[in-house]
Amino acid sequence: MSDAPLLSVKDLRVHFPIERGVFFRKEVGRVRAVDGVSFSVPRGETLGLVGESGCGKSTTARAIIRLVKPTSGSIGFRGKDLAAIGEQEMRRDVRRHVQMIFQDPYASLDPRMTVERLVAEPLVNYGVARGAALRDRVSELLELVGLSRRHLDRYPHEFSGGQRQRIGIARALALDPELVLCDEPVSALDVSIQAQVVNLLQDLQERLGLTYLFIAHDLAVVRHISDRVAVMYLGRIVELAPSDAIYAKPSHPYTQALLSAIPIPDPALQRARRRIALEGEIPSPTKEYKGCRFYDRCPVREERCRSEDPPLAEVRPGHAVACWVAAKTA
């Protein structure tokens, strides 16, 4: 691919200071939610971001759209560095091109607004359409996500979870964004409804040429929808590869453990599988590391891993791993 990627994140860090004191606030530590993350997403592709709670996957998305301020690093998008520009420029030039779909459609829609107002709001804010043209555009958007003009005057509580998520998607697509950040878009939905929304997201991508950053903890869903997958652990990407490769040949010991922990709905297969048990639990992101962050829990750790931080490096073309042991054996 010769084009520059649509989104290019380099060494992104988002630290939250922990402060003490009433008059003289003093920083006593920091939560390193995102701590040196680099990846890029070509136009029209889907990058899946997976990891357990606290690994920094949502914070990464929130930093891209500036719901939190990046501490350092750069976020290249449409020729601008989103980490460096001001709030006003962000709102004026960038936000309409990057939109977000949230996990909980019950919390992200204002219960006092009708569907028409909810979906029209971004169009009105950016002065894109008004009057009859506005109503037409809103109807068009509703049809795009599988709802209809009949729903215009209804309120969010009249809809099921799946339908509400469709309203959220219509709202996100109102301004014709190029990049859509999907933060656990199906996790709160019923099992039988998840597939409907996943299919809708895939159809929309094909029709509108959207680029997705797809965040989820369900690796089966992520594998299904993503072209490439990045696995995060404690604020870092530990493995990044085409989605089939990451499932066929997981190389980082954390990815291996994570995959082995996911149940498969097939009794014979599931009973025969061996789970790779990890020691302990995910440590606090306030801790500072000299070596590998996974050291304490790693089943294959070596002496070097304690003192030297492994970089994310390719072990095969397109398959990058941050692990000294995997780099040696690849």
Next chain:
Amino acid sequence: MSSNGPLLDLRGLRTHFRTDRGPVRSVDGVDLSVAPGESVGVVGESGSGKSVTMLSVMRLLPSPPAMHQGQALWKGEDVFGWGARRLRSFRGREVAMIFQDPMTSLNPYLKIGVQLTEAVQLHLGLDHAKARDRAAEMLRRVGIPVPESRLDDYPHQYSGGMRQRVMIAMALSCEPQLLIADEPTTALDVTIQAQILELIDAQRRASGTGLVLITHSLGVVAGMCDRVVVMYAGRVVEEGRTEDLFGDPRMPYTVGLLRSVPRLDVVTERLVPVPGTPPDPQRLPSGCPFRVRCPWAEARCAETRPELRDVAAPGAAPHRIACHVDITKAAPREPASGGAA
């Protein structure tokens, strides 16, 4: 009652809630049994009645608004006929329950040790020192390091996975005959989820405890349960041995559910969703509640609600479905395009 009868036997259990807008039929005629030492998975979407069924058995729903009908037999005795004293020894001593969110089940003001010793002092009559030893022993068994010192910690000092371990320790401390686990790992991360499920499985196998595992995850039941019960709109719609149900699902809802879930081990170009949405328990359609979403639905499905019937081969373990249609013979309709949720 003979000793080889079921531990728990639900017969036509109904739990309706009275509301200003008419009754909500959350549980609407459930038949389900659990044998001693058996593990049964109860699968269904939110609102299918799986939790309300088990809360009804434990008599944990205030009545009114909950109105019960039918029978819930515990070793042949109907729990709905029991008074407060009998219920006290039933809950905790004979049947224990673990809930989804351990933070709401643990008292934040009391030390873990106090909460763990309360049950064994009450049910097993141990004195304080013995109860404390037992509590420490239980914490060790569920994998909490240095349990003696953690007894004096408060719940907030434990992580989410640790708290769920404490709940398991507490539930098993009085050696119940049946453990009911209601989505015990839904709030936890994947790697912790696997640890907790393995722990529940190992502990209950060691003590011969029966298990009812309520979950929406098909993968979880596939690995852990002898038998699976699928619920939809307040009733059991399919029930059978785990291998039979996954290998040869016969109720269209189960078929749809299994097909709609992406699998880690299989590459699928496109998912096949179950069309439509789960029904509103206040406005159930006539006949079979799944018919409006069902690709096999026929005219008779709108007329009568199908009763559970056995479709297993003669001599094989029972495999029951609540469906008028034999999907091995009938062809499904093509689902209507669009299919808005």
